[in-house]
Amino acid sequence: MRNADIRRLDRAIQTTEKKLEAVRRGEWWPLTGSERRAMARALAVGGYKVARGRSAGREERRMDTTGNSAEMRLNAELTALHAERQRLMTEAARAKAAKKSKGWW
DSSP states (O other): OOHHHHHHHHHHHHHHHHHHHHHHTTOSTTSOHHHHHHHHHHHHHHHHHHHTTOOOHHHHHHHHHHHHHHHHHHHHHHHHHHHHHHHHHHHHHHHHHHHHHHTTO
């Protein structure tokens, strides 16, 4: 394949790695809309419960679960990108070998 495709995948891999690190640090910007809503809802309900003097354990677990699912999603995306990059590299190597095997005869 073309080098442009491989470079595009390299950029996508770097972006996904940055998102994964941000999620591990607890940042919200890489989350999808539904994940952000779930985090905000758990935060609001947990704050309300704490203000009323009750435990917010369930909401803390819900926030942890949402963060873990986002991390799993990004890991799966990263694995798929690496597999696609490897496929393109193999395809490019085969094309190059076939071109060389034609030789100068």
